[in-house]
Amino acid sequence: MTPKGRARRRRPVVFVSSTVYGIEELLDRLFGLLTDLGYEVWMSHKGTVPVSSERHAFEDCLAAVERCDLFLGLITPRYGSGREPGADMPSITHLELLKAIELRKPRWVLAHDHVVFARALLRDLGYPTRERRRTLATGLKRGASSVDDLRVIDMYEDATQNDVEFEARRGNWVQKFDADSQAALFVQAQFSRYQEAEAFVRENFPALTGRARRT
Numbered sequence: 001m002t003p004k005g006r007a008r009r010r011r012p013v014v015f016v017s018s019t020v021y022g023i024e025e026l027l028d029r030l031f032g033l034l035t036d037l038g039y040e041v042w043m044s045h046k047g048t049v050p051v052s053s054e055r056h057a058f059e060d061c062l063a064a065v066e067r068c069d070l071f072l073g074l075i076t077p078r079y080g081s082g083r084e085p086g087a088d089m090p091s092i093t094h095l096e097l098l099k100a101i102e103l104r105k106p107r108w109v110l111a112h113d114h115v116v117f118a119r120a121l122l123r124d125l126g127y128p129t130r131e132r133r134r135t136l137a138t139g140l141k142r143g144a145s146s147v148d149d150l151r152v153i154d155m156y157e158d159a160t161q162n163d164v165e166f167e168a169r170r171g172n173w174v175q176k177f178d179a180d181s182q183a184a185l186f187v188q189a190q191f192s193r194y195q196e197a198e199a200f201v202r203e204n205f206p207a208l209t210g211r212a213r214r215t
Contacts, residue, residue: 011040014191015068015100018044018061019093021078026180030072030187037191042068058092062099071100072187073109075156075174079149094155101158106204107171108190109159113178114146119153130154 014034020027027045034041042049042064050067051060065071073096080091090098100107127133133150140150147153157163161172177183 011038012069013040013042013067014070014072015049015064015096016041016043016045017071017073017093017096018049019074019076019078019080020045021076021080023074023076023180026074026183029180029184033184033187034072034191039070039191058095061092061096065096065099065105066103068105070191071096071105071107073097073100073107073159074183075109075111075115075152075159077112077114077145077147077152079147079152079155090151091149094151094158097155097158101161101171104171108187109174110177110183110186111156111159111174113176115152115156116176118147118150119156122150122153130157 016027016030016034024045027043031041031043031046040048044061049060049064051057052063055063074093075097080093097109122128122133122136127136130151130153133153137150140148156174159172159174161169164172175183175186177186
């Protein structure tokens with residue numbers, strides 16, 4: 001394809017989950033990496049998520065998940081804010097992940113080592129399910145440095161499809177990281193095959209090229 005033809009094609013859009021607190025440097029790094037690879041990156045931290053004056057900010061994020069081509073999820077020790085102050089509702093980051101799973105978006109998920117370790121420890125202590133973990137939630141110290149909300153483990157299990165029969169799990173790879181460099185390496189490895197990603201998008205999202213999918 002000629003450079004002129006390539007320029008006319010819209011770049012594949014990667015949505016990066018809206019978690020921000022404590023990982024600003026990592027988000028900056030991932031934004032630059034993905035942009036350099038030729039993707040359009042929708043990231044709330046950078047202000048590139050399409051917004052509407054007619055919607056709540058959380059609705060903008062979920063609408064962006066619906067419209068994106070690829071989803072990059074980040075599960076960190078910080079669960080994030082709920083839909084209403086003080087309400088026992090999923091955080092927007094959690095809702096974005098659930099929406100990507102529901103829509104079967106091509107997705108890649110990173111989970112911080114603290115989350116993976118907390119899950120393993122609680123399983124060893126006899127709290128293997130989210131129902132059992134809820135009995136501990138009120139005892140978690142405010143501002144805890146390991147994980148600030150046990151629902152980050154729920155997010156991890158949603159991403160790995162823990163409640164789905166083993167044979168039926170799809171897109172359930174979750175990559176553990178404990179340093180920004182490890183997260184960046186994973187993203188570089190998964191998204192650097194730009195030509196392959198373009199071919200995937202052309203095959204699965206024909207509207208991007210204006211051509212009908214071949215049968």
